[in-house]
Amino acid sequence: MAGKRPAGVVLIAVLAWIGAALQIITGILVVTRVLSPDGVGMEAAWIGIIVGILSAIVASFLFSGSNVARILVTISFALQLLTAIFAVAANPANLVAPILSAIVAIIGLALLYTARANEYFRK
Secondary structure: OOOOOOHHHHHHHHHHHHHHHHHHHHHHHHHOOOOOOOOOOHHHHHHHHHHHHHHHHHHHHHHOOOHHHHHHHHHHHHHHHHHHHHHHHHOOOOOHHHHHHHHHHHHHHHHHOOHHHHHHHOO
16 A cells, blocks of 8 residues: 655646646637637547546546556656657757646656655555
């Protein structure tokens, strides 16, 4: 059984839930045509909704101390970090959003692998 849940894990799980909710809401708004951003089709909106639902499920498992969930979130943060690096390389004039995204990914990775988090996810 997992030990006392570290605050960093709670923070990551809550942020994942918020991100998932925003993805789901945005997808629904696109599907219902309340929003119609350029270059975003119905397929992308449905994929966003599905990814949002899966993200919420994974975030829930973080609360229960699932190491599989931690690995999935780690992969997500690693991809976020790589995306930020490629975004900076592709468009050096636009640094703010990719740098903020990279910082969030690095902080998230650090919080998932503190000594307390390692103990929490160890079963």
